[in-house]
Amino acid sequence: MDARPSTPLKRNATLTDQALDAIRAMIVNGDLKLGEALSEINLASDLGVSKTPVREALLRLKLEGLVTIQPQRGTFVFQMTQAQVVQLSEARNVLETAAIGLAIQRNPDSLARSAGQIVKRMEAALRDGDTALYRSLDGDFHQAIVDHCDNVYLREAFNNIAFLVQALRNRLSVQPELNQSSLREHQELLELMAAGDSAGAVRAMSLHIGATQAHYLRILSSA
Secondary structure (H helix, E strand, O other): OOOOOOOOOOOOOOHHHHHHHHHHHHHHOOOOOOOOEEOHHHHHHHHOOOHHHHHHHHHHHHHOOOEEEEOOOEEEEOOOOHHHHHHHHHHHHHHHHHHHHHHHHHOHHHHHHHHHHHHHHHHHHHHOOOHHHHHHHHHHHHHHHHHOOOOHHHHHHHHHHHHHHHHHHHHHOOOHHHHHHHHHHHHHHHHHHHOOOHHHHHHHHHHHHHHHHHHHHHHHHHO
16 A cells, blocks of 8 residues: 555544544545555554454444455455446435425425525535535535434434435546536526425435446546
C-alpha cells in the first residue's frame, strides 16, 4: 500500500471506533482506490494502534459494504460492477422517494429550511470550484431528507448504504458538467419541497437517481 501521512489516534476505550472512522474516511474520500489491497500492519502503523482495533474495524466495514474480505487473499476496498450499481440505485430509489414523500408530509417547513441552506452552500462550492465540498454537500442534502422523514427504520435502512453511495459519488461524480446538472436537479427538488409538492418531489427524486445511475454506468463502461 502506498505510504500515507501518519494520523495517530488518541488512546482511549474506543480505539476500534476511531480506527473505523479513520479507515472509513479514507475509503469514502477516495484516498484508497477501489479494489486496493489493505494491510492491517500498514493501517495500524499509520493510525498508531495495534492490529486488533484495525482488524475489528475492517470487519465492521465489511458489513457496510466498503471492504471485502477474501479468505487466503486478504482485505480489499470495495469494487462495483454495473449490476451492483443498478441494484444500489434501485435501493436508493425505494428509500429516498419514500423519505421525501414522508418528509414533505410531516416536516415541510423544517425540511425546506435545512435543504435550502445546503443548496446555498452547494451553489457557493461550485462557484469556488470546490468540487470535493460540493460532493460532500450533495450527500448532506440527501441525508437531510431522510432525517426529516420521521421514520427510524427507513433512516436505518438508508444509513446502511449511505457510506457506499458517498464513496461512489466521490469517485465518479467528478465531471464539471455533471455537477452543474446535479445542482439544477437539487434546486428543482428544493423548489418542489418548498411548495409542498410531494408527488412532484417523488418523481423528481426518482429521475435524479436514475440520471446518476446512467452516468455511473457510462463511466464504468468506458473504464
